[in-house]
Amino acid sequence: MSYIPLPNRGVIALHGPDTRAFLQDIITNDINKLDSQNAIYSLLLNPQGKYLYDFFLIEHGKYIFLECENIYLQQIIEKLDLLKTYLRVKIKDVSMIYKVGVLFNTELPPVIPVSNTGIQPASHTGITPGLLDSSVTRWNDIAFQDPRHKSLGMRIIHKDEIKEPVGDFAQYERVRIQNLVPDGAKDMVQNSSFPLQFLIDKANGISFNKGCYIGQEVVNRVSRQEIFRRKLYLVEGNSILPDIGTKITNENNEEIGELRSSADNIGLALLNTQKSQGNLYADGIYVLRCLSL
Known part of the structure; x- marks a missing residue:
């Protein structure tokens, strides 16, 4: 088991009595899933249903942490400030306090089995059975199985240094790619990419049952295409x-x-x-x- 630091990721903290309702009205996923799971993966779209940002949302005490790409962090804060208008929601960049990384199992069989029909999707998991429960306690509950795919290990938002050996980010990327999980900032284009064409629904990033959000009508229309x-x-x-x-x-x-x-x-x-x-x-x-x- 090894730790892969993700210095390209930042953390935003949201809190206040209107936080959940505010997020529910704007994101592609259902914030109420946090009642039964540690984290959700979601997107923020423009009114035309095209990609703006993707991120993870994690509930921790009175806060909801938003873990996102550093290059978009200030844009996201400004966008959230614009959208929340009069709502009682406070938004703060806490990236100077928290670091982001992944616990990933590097002691695995080769992740690129190739047959006569081409690459097959990886079937292993990114974390050792039983590790999740112990690690959640160890890192004060700011740890969660990546909701996009079980092979991508456990993401960690932490203050203290992680003592596990540093893993190979290239291997992590191979597993992500092999399992057809797009990286929003790398693979999608702001104000251009439709999320369903990038299989974001397969990555558990869209709820079709939650009701309205920004760009929802376009997403639903695209979903009906054969x-x-x-x-x-x-x-x-x-x-x-x-x-x-x-x-x-x-x-x-x-x-x-x-x-x-x-x-x-x-x-x-x-x-x-x-x-x-x-x-x-x-x-x-x-x-x-x-x-x-």
């Missing part, structure tokens, strides 16, 4: 994949999508589902479309 025009896929290259944003073409030299995040020769790609996906290439590298959900 086939998405563009969708996220797991892909495998015959060499190390190029950078995010590299265009993907088919055998007819038609542009059908682009790469998003990758780790060595596997990656996520947003592809056009209505064009031929045989013999795909990304900057000269042959790409096999392997899997979607």
Whole structure:
């Protein structure tokens, strides 16, 4: 078991009598799930139903912690301040107090089993059975199984230093990618990406039963489509994949999508589902479309 620090993540603390109701009216997930689980994963969308931010919400005492990308932290605070208007909600950046990391099991079989049909989704879990309960107590309850996928281990919001050996972030990224879990800040584009095309519902980031929130009508309309025009896929290259944003073409030299995040020769790609996906290439590298959900 090892600890992977996530210095790119920050923490916002929200508290006040209107906090829950305020969040319930704006986020894609159901804040009431915190009654029965430690954390939820959610998004904040624009009125057109497109991605703005993604984050985790964790209830801790009188606070709800919002764990997010540092690059968007101040934007999120400003957006929340704008939206809360007269509501009794206090919002504060507490990233100078708290650090974020992941407890991840690095003593695992290879995470990229490849068969004749391409990459198969990883079947192992990111944490050892029984570790969650003991670690929650150890870190004052600010610890939670990643709600997006069981293979992604336990996330920790902590003040004290973690003594476990530092793990391999590249291996963590391979597991994330192999299980088709997008990283919002890397894989999605603000004011452009529709969350369902990026499988955010499969990552437990959307509630279809909670009622209204910003962008909800568009999300529901998109969910009724039988086939998405563009969708996220797991892909495998015959060499190390190029950078995010590299265009993907088919055998007819038609542009059908682009790469998003990758780790060595596997990656996520947003592809056009209505064009031929045989013999795909990304900057000269042959790409096999392997899997979607």
